[in-house]
Amino acid sequence: xxxxxxxxxxxxxxxxxxxxxxxxxxxxxxxxxxxxxxxxxxxxxxxxxxxxxxxxxxxxxxxxxxxxxxxxxxxxxxxxxxxxxxxxxxxxxxxxxxxxxxxxxxxxxxxxxxxxxxxxxxxxxxxxxxxxxxxxxxxxxxxxxxxxxxxxxxxxxxxxxxxxxxxxxxxxxxxxxxxxxxxxxxxxxxxxxxxxxxxxxxxxxxxxxxxxxxxxxxxxxxxxxxxxxxxxxxxxxxxxxxxxxxxxxxxxxxxxxxxxxxxxxxxxxxxxxxxxxxxxxxxxxxxxxxx
Numbered sequence: 001x002x003x004x005x006x007x008x009x010x011x012x013x014x015x016x017x018x019x020x021x022x023x024x025x026x027x028x029x030x031x032x033x034x035x036x037x038x039x040x041x042x043x044x045x046x047x048x049x050x051x052x053x054x055x056x057x058x059x060x061x062x063x064x065x066x067x068x069x070x071x072x073x074x075x076x077x078x079x080x081x082x083x084x085x086x087x088x089x090x091x092x093x094x095x096x097x098x099x100x101x102x103x104x105x106x107x108x109x110x111x112x113x114x115x116x117x118x119x120x121x122x123x124x125x126x127x128x129x130x131x132x133x134x135x136x137x138x139x140x141x142x143x144x145x146x147x148x149x150x151x152x153x154x155x156x157x158x159x160x161x162x163x164x165x166x167x168x169x170x171x172x173x174x175x176x177x178x179x180x181x182x183x184x185x186x187x188x189x190x191x192x193x194x195x196x197x198x199x200x201x202x203x204x205x206x207x208x209x210x211x212x213x214x215x216x217x218x219x220x221x222x223x224x225x226x227x228x229x230x231x232x233x234x235x236x237x238x239x240x241x242x243x244x245x246x247x248x249x250x251x252x253x254x255x256x257x258x259x260x261x262x263x264x265x266x267x268x269x270x271x272x273x274x275x276x277x278x279x280x281x282x283x284x285x286x287x288x289x290x291x
Contacts, residue, residue: 001045001079004053004158005037005071007133008086009126010105011096013142013150014055017084020154021053028053034063037070041079058129059105068136080162083244084154085130085137087181092143094119138166138245139181145281152285156277163275165239167231168247169263170279171205173255179281182249183238186227186262192217194257204283205260214261224265231270255282 004026006017022028027044032054044052056067074081088096097104097119106122106129117125127134138157142150160166172179174189194200194210203210214220231248238246248266252258260280267278 001041001049002051002158003041003074003079003081004051005067005081005083005137006053006055006086007057007067007083007130007137008139009088009093009123009130010057011093012086012088013140013145013147014057014086016147016150017086017154018053018055020151021051021158024051024155024158026051026053028055030055031059032056033060034067034070037067038073041074045079056133057105058126059109061129064129065132068132071136082158083133083137084157085134085139085181087134087139087141089141089143089177089180090120090123093123136244138168139247141179141181143180144176149281149285153279156279160277161275164244165235165274166245166277167235167270167274168245168277168279169267169270170247170249170281171255171259171263171283172249172251172281173259174251174253176255176281178251179247179249182247184231184246184248186248186250188223188250188252188258188262191220191223191252191258193253195254200257203257204280205257205262206264206283210257211261214258220258220262224262227262228266228269231266235274255280 004021006014008014018028018030027049029040032040034056037054040054058064071081071083104119104122106125107117107119140150140153170179170182178185194213197213200210200213235246250259250262260283263278263280267276270276
């Protein structure tokens with residue numbers, strides 16, 4: 001049975017992710033107290049369910065620390081368990097709560113206990129409570145992410161082949177900020193920039209003309225080789241720490257040319273051995289017939 005555990009910060013997009021999975025035919029359970037996770041999985045497995053999505057959040061703080069062990073137990077039972085952790089910057093979350101005029105769940109909890117907290121304090125408390133889940137999950141930073149792109153990334157994550165380690169390559173624009181969920185970040189703004197060629201400016205790093213431009217610069221290939229060698233050297237240490245997900249972020253100024261090309265090239269090299277996801281924050285995903 002495939003089980004997708006959806007968790008993360010309040011306001012980061014968990015509801016969007018659950019709706020995507022529900023539309024994909026998953027049996028979805030929202031805000032399940034973690035102590036019932038093993039019992040639920042056993043029941044749904046016995047009753048013939050194959051795809052299950054479960055949402056867990058910080059309101060179940062008393063048992064959150066037990067979730068990693070439960071996930072390990074389910075994997076030992078041959079279930080395909082994937083943990084999706086949605087996050088965002090404090091500034092993005094504060095803005096979202098301000099726009100919706102909703103109280104943060106942690107702020108409500110403090111009120112029930114006779115105390116008080118600001119939204120920023122509530123977010124900080126929630127981050128600390130969810131740290132055990134963040135450590136075992138595949139993180140997606142939704143700070144500047146359009147909901148349609150988040151929907152695409154969620155489908156991509158659950159549709160990827162089952163693997164001990166999933167390696168994500170993600171391009172981004174420094175002008176929009178560094179993705180907070182990245183494990184490794186590489187800055188490629190020192191490379192020749194196709195943006196200054198008026199014919200290449202409207203294109204992306206997936207277009208042949210931009211690829212040819214970058215291939216003509218020896219330092220681009222040297223940079224790719226160096227990044228690949230670094231990842232090759234240190235990836236085993238993540239595996240040794242029982243990490244199931246590693247995100248490598250490649251950034252340039254606008255997130256459309258250099259970073260996109262390098263992400264595509266790195267993914268091509270590593271997908272021969274690892275389960276690889278490719279994500280571009282600043283350009284539209286390639287459309288498929290079933291999208």
